[in-house]
Amino acid sequence: xxxxxxxxxLDAPPETVWRALSEPDLRAQWLxxxxxxxxEPVEVAGAERLSFRDTRDxxxxxxxxxxGDAGAHLTITHAPAGAEVIAFPTPAxxxxxx
Amino acid sequence: MEQALFRALxxxxxxxxxxxxxxxxxxxAGLTALLDVTQPAVSxxxxxxxxxxxxxxxxxGRRTYYKAEPAGLDPLMDWMARTSALxxxxxxxxxxxxxRMDR
Numbered sequence: 242x243x244x245x246x247x248x249x250x251l252d253a254p255p256e257t258v259w260r261a262l263s264e265p266d267l268r269a270q271w272l273x274x275x276x277x278x279x280x281e282p283v284e285v286a287g288a289e290r291l292s293f294r295d296t297r298d299x300x301x302x303x304x305x306x307x308x309g310d311a312g313a314h315l316t317i318t319h320a321p322a323g324a325e326v327i328a329f330p331t332p333a334x335x336x337x338x339x
Numbered sequence: 340m341e342q343a344l345f346r347a348l349x350x351x352x353x354x355x356x357x358x359x360x361x362x363x364x365x366x367x368a369g370l371t372a373l374l375d376v377t378q379p380a381v382s383x384x385x386x387x388x389x390x391x392x393x394x395x396x397x398x399x400g401r402r403t404y405y406k407a408e409p410a411g412l413d414p415l416m417d418w419m420a421r422t423s424a425l426x427x428x429x430x431x432x433x434x435x436x437x438x439r440m441d442r
Contacts, residue, residue, distance in 0.1 A: 243415060247426045253437040261436055271432040298418070315433075317426060321418050322345060 244320035255306050255313040259288045262304045298322060344414055347391035352376055353384040360394055361407040370405075 251258055261267045263285075269277035280293035280302065292303045299322030307314045348354050355374055359365060367385070371378045385405055388394035393411035397404045 243419065245419060245422055245426070247430065249430045249433075251434065251437060253440070257437060257440055258433075261433060261440065267436065267440075271429055271436045273429075300418075300422075315430075317430075319422050319426070321415060321422075 244318055247317040247319075249315045249317075250309045250311045251313045251315055252311045253313055255308055256288070258306050258313040258315060262291055262306065263288075343391050344393070344411070347387050347393055350384070350387075352380070353387060356381065356384045357388055357393055357407060360388075360405055361409075364397070364404045364406040366402050366404050 261271065265277065268280070272280070276295075279295050279297045281296055283292040283294050283301065285291050289307065290303065290305050292301060294301055301318075301320045301322075303318040303320075305316040305318075307316075348357060352374065356370060359370060359373060365373075367378055367381050370381045370385075374381065376384075385394060385396075389396065391411060393408055394405050395408045397406070
């Protein structure tokens with residue numbers, strides 16, 4: 242698969258992490274203003290899952306927040322435009338670079 | 340650019356054609372026999388893959404052979420490299436922000 246996944250254990254309650262993800266002003270503080278402004282909301286599920294389309298390259302960013310050992314566990318998935326439809330082929334060069 | 344790439348690979352049959360050609364050079368007749376699709380359909384898929392820079396052709400007499408071009412995946416590789424570098428820094432900034440926020 243060509244999507245990228247990042248995981249982080251955060252020393253804060255999930256509710257606080259959710260605010261940092263869902264409130265545009267807070268989002269801009271850690272994503273950077275330009276990147277934050279390029280994100281258009283696609284889907285929200287409870288206070289757990291939030292997806293955005295990056296209007297600059299069409300990629301899809303999904304945040305998932307749950308409880309973790311330290312407080313909250315955050316999973317970030319970033320998929321390039323159109324990647325939803327692909328189980329990616331693997332020529333030799335791709336395997337080497339992956 | 341990634342979008343053209345994914346459009347080209349978004350079709351399952353076209354992807355099957357590409358995967359075959361990633362394993363080795365073939366002509367239209369060979370692909371047609373292997374994939375159980377009509378010859379015009381194979382030709383159409385090859386044209387789309389060529390347009391996206393994913394496949395190249397080589398003529399030998401009256402025959403044309405096709406193979407996958409790994410360089411066609413470069414836009415995707417670039418995107419992945421750029422994006423991989425981005426998020427760890429952002430997560431560190433998120434940690435700093437969370438420290439400053441009211442609990």
